[in-house]
Amino acid sequence: xxxxxxxxxxxxxxxxxxxxxxxxxxxxxxxxxxxxxxxxxxxxxxxxxxxxxxxxxxxxxxxxxxxxxxxxxxxxxxxxxxxxxxxxxxxxxxxxxxxxxxxxxxxxxxxxxxxxxxxxxxxxxxxxxxxxxxxxxxxxxxxxxxxxxxxxxxxxxxxxxxxxxxxxxxxxxxxxxxxxxxxxxxxxxxxxxxxxxxxxxxxxxxxxxxxxxxxxxxxxxxxxxxxxxxxxxxxxxxxxxxxxxxxxxxxxxxxxxxxxxxxxxxxxxxxxxxxxxxxxxxxxxxxxxxxxxxxxxxxxxxxxxxxxxxxxxxxxxxxxxxxxxxxxxxxxxxxxxxxxxxxxxxxxxxxxxxxxxxxxxxxxxxxx
Amino acid sequence: xxxxxxxxxxxxxxxxxxxxxxxxxxxxxxxxxxxxxxxxxxxxxxxxxxxxxxxxxxxxxxxxxxxxxxxxxxxxxxxxxxxxxxxxxxxxxxxxxxxxxxxxxxxxxxxxxxxxxxxxxxxxxxxxxxxxxxxxxxxxxxxxxxxxxxxxxxxxxxxxxxxxxxxxxxxxxxxxxxxxxxxxxxxxxxxxxxxxxxxxxxxxxxxxxxxxxxxxxxxxxxxxxxxxxxxxxxxxxxxxxxxxxxxxxxxxxxxxxxxxxxxxxxxxxxxxxxxxxxxxxxxxxxxxxxxxxxxxxxxxxxxxxxxxxxxxxxxxxxxxxxxxxxxxxxxxxxxxxxxxxxxxxxxxxxxxxxxxxxxxxxxxxxxx
Numbered sequence: 001x002x003x004x005x006x007x008x009x010x011x012x013x014x015x016x017x018x019x020x021x022x023x024x025x026x027x028x029x030x031x032x033x034x035x036x037x038x039x040x041x042x043x044x045x046x047x048x049x050x051x052x053x054x055x056x057x058x059x060x061x062x063x064x065x066x067x068x069x070x071x072x073x074x075x076x077x078x079x080x081x082x083x084x085x086x087x088x089x090x091x092x093x094x095x096x097x098x099x100x101x102x103x104x105x106x107x108x109x110x111x112x113x114x115x116x117x118x119x120x121x122x123x124x125x126x127x128x129x130x131x132x133x134x135x136x137x138x139x140x141x142x143x144x145x146x147x148x149x150x151x152x153x154x155x156x157x158x159x160x161x162x163x164x165x166x167x168x169x170x171x172x173x174x175x176x177x178x179x180x181x182x183x184x185x186x187x188x189x190x191x192x193x194x195x196x197x198x199x200x201x202x203x204x205x206x207x208x209x210x211x212x213x214x215x216x217x218x219x220x221x222x223x224x225x226x227x228x229x230x231x232x233x234x235x236x237x238x239x240x241x242x243x244x245x246x247x248x249x250x251x252x253x254x255x256x257x258x259x260x261x262x263x264x265x266x267x268x269x270x271x272x273x274x275x276x277x278x279x280x281x282x283x284x285x286x287x288x289x290x291x292x293x294x295x296x297x298x299x300x301x302x303x304x305x306x307x308x309x310x311x312x313x314x315x316x317x318x319x320x321x322x323x324x325x326x327x328x329x330x331x332x333x334x335x336x337x338x339x340x341x342x343x344x345x346x347x348x349x350x351x352x353x354x355x356x357x358x359x360x361x362x363x364x365x366x367x368x
Numbered sequence: 369x370x371x372x373x374x375x376x377x378x379x380x381x382x383x384x385x386x387x388x389x390x391x392x393x394x395x396x397x398x399x400x401x402x403x404x405x406x407x408x409x410x411x412x413x414x415x416x417x418x419x420x421x422x423x424x425x426x427x428x429x430x431x432x433x434x435x436x437x438x439x440x441x442x443x444x445x446x447x448x449x450x451x452x453x454x455x456x457x458x459x460x461x462x463x464x465x466x467x468x469x470x471x472x473x474x475x476x477x478x479x480x481x482x483x484x485x486x487x488x489x490x491x492x493x494x495x496x497x498x499x500x501x502x503x504x505x506x507x508x509x510x511x512x513x514x515x516x517x518x519x520x521x522x523x524x525x526x527x528x529x530x531x532x533x534x535x536x537x538x539x540x541x542x543x544x545x546x547x548x549x550x551x552x553x554x555x556x557x558x559x560x561x562x563x564x565x566x567x568x569x570x571x572x573x574x575x576x577x578x579x580x581x582x583x584x585x586x587x588x589x590x591x592x593x594x595x596x597x598x599x600x601x602x603x604x605x606x607x608x609x610x611x612x613x614x615x616x617x618x619x620x621x622x623x624x625x626x627x628x629x630x631x632x633x634x635x636x637x638x639x640x641x642x643x644x645x646x647x648x649x650x651x652x653x654x655x656x657x658x659x660x661x662x663x664x665x666x667x668x669x670x671x672x673x674x675x676x677x678x679x680x681x682x683x684x685x686x687x688x689x690x691x692x693x694x695x696x697x698x699x700x701x702x703x704x705x706x707x708x709x710x711x712x713x714x715x716x717x718x719x720x721x722x723x724x725x726x727x728x729x730x731x732x733x734x735x736x
Binding site for chain 1: 694
């Protein structure tokens with residue numbers, strides 16, 4: 001957190017001292033803000049304090065300006081409602097990854113929604129818990145803000161300041177819009193990746209030896225935590241079910257077409273249907289924003305063979321840097337049973353040839 | 369192609385002068401082997417010759433030792449059958465990405481299968497055509513060999529030598545095993561990625577702005593060519609349909625459970641079913657071999673903020689190299705609307721803390 005301007009003022013109370021809560025606490029504490037932490041688990045609470053995320057909240061504390069509920073989706077609602085009651089002058093936010101179910105709980109409880117702003121920082125790590133906390137966790141990440149109808153604009157400004165102070169890019173969506181968006185771009189992809197990865201169980205070693213980067217990329221998120229994802233999917237079940245139904249209907253149509261081709265390999269209608277499905281995938285993929293929020297650009301890609309020993313990748317990038325060519329995207333791919341890696345370097349269109357030629361001159365093997 | 373030992377001898381005839389055919393031609397020509405090319409398209413043929421992949425095959429040519437059919441799956445079978453007839457002393461192989469349909473065509477035609485070995489080099493590029501050809505295209509890639517029952521072992525040895533000469537790692541599977549394997553690890557993932565990406569069409573810009581690296585990775589292969597993929601899926605329809613049915617059945621079960629949760633968010637059976645699906649995905653993902661054909665190791669991951677200007681990535685890797693730490697895997701992630709990138713560096717377990725600390729000392733911002 002290197003921003004010169006810092007708007008958030010303390011005291012701040014953080015309820016839930018896991019990865020997100022402790023990271024927020026750490027970022028605020030390093031700016032001198034008084035952060036009070038609470039957690040259902042005394043161990044988690046002690047660990048969060050030990051990493052510098054704040055101090056244990058006391059019953060004798062004066063009133064916080066801001067309360068951040070950083071608890072899983074299935075307990076965030078009740079904790080927000082309690083915080084709104086217990087701290088009648090504080091702005092209250094939560095950082096759970098589903099939003100509408102929490103807004104509904106707050107409305108049903110008749111809690112003071114003027115002081116509540118739901119929020120969702122799109123940040124995380126593979127590790128969890130307070131020991132994985134880092135002040136820069138939110139840097140460069142979107143942070144969705146979901147005010148309710150009754151939310152005061154002053155409360156929205158306050159939570160937006162928190163997001164900006166922590167280096168994130170805030171954007172405002174309704175809780176329903178948020179939930180529909182994350183169902184589409186995160187929750188359903190998680191289900192699809194998990195079910196696809198599950199098909200690999202029990203495959204022969206020979207089959208798996210043919211697995212390439214495409215499969216690894218497709219299923220990477222399938223490594224996600226089952227407990228957390230079950231809570232998220234349950235908390236956003238209606239929106240997830242809607243997107244899943246669209247997916248399954250489209251997939252069923254393709255599956256039927258492929259089954260038809262298994263009988264009649266040149267059935268023109270089935271061929272068309274398969275071709276259309278792949279083409280629609282092309283269109284959908286192109287709709288994913290690339291870097292800097294712009295539409296995906298087409299890059300030139302240069303694939304370089306990299307010997308698998310320390311420093312080789314550094315030498316490669318040092319040489320690319322000397323050419324004053326910026327690397328737009330990069331993937332490392334390891335070949336099965338070969339002591340080399342392939343580095344796929346994406347550069348601006350038109351620069352690929354130059355890069356390829358220059359690297360070959362310097363003795364690199366270009367493999368694509 | 370830097371191997372000292374080179375076993376393949378000419379003349380070699382290559383039928384189909386696209387990316388794969390021209391790349392094989394290029395690799396052989398640079399070793400002094402006489403390569404004759406043919407292609408249904410005179411333009412493609414001329415381009416392949418101009419990049420040095422070989423010379424135009426003539427009716428007056430003496431007999432080739434080896435014929436490589438490098439044509440799409442839907443024409444490879446007839447071309448192999450013709451080649452076996454036309455060149456009664458040559459070993460014939462093809463490099464199409466489906467194998468059993470071709471073996472069946474050969475058996476039905478009563479062609480001389482003793483001299484035929486089906487093969488599938490698991491290599492490709494985003495670009496296609498002879499101008500994208502490169503001698504090193506196959507370096508470090510698996511190359512599947514599918515002899516038929518009648519295939520002479522001498523023919524198998526010959527095609528295996530070609531694979532090894534071109535830097536690939538050969539492995540022998542039956543055509544049925546091959547097709548089942550690629551259905552699972554390549555063809556069905558392609559369909560799943562395409563159908564998932566298609567769901568994104570028409571999504572709001574705000575939704576798409578939340579898309580992260582997970583979605584990009586999941587759908588990357590959805591950018592694949594619709595014409596080629598339709599041929600591949602049609603050529604392997606039975607095996608693809610079988611895997612797709614398993615996938616759709618599992619997905620249907622999860623979808624029903626999520627729909628149940630939309631009504632009763634704490635239904636214990638539905639929660640269990642969702643949790644099991646995610647957990648089974650964990651298991652399946654862990655079955656994908658990591659680098660060097662070993663089981664996926666758990667790495668430490670360090671996420672570094674990289675300013676988006678030339679040379680920064682080079683500077684980063686040069687500094688990692690000086691620490692004598694080998695980068696096991698690497699992903700670059702660009703944040704929406706932020707002029708920075710995040711480099712996810714995977715290093716051997718236990719080395720992450722050291723790397724993280726050292727980079728922080730050198731002024732890098734660690735973000736995960």
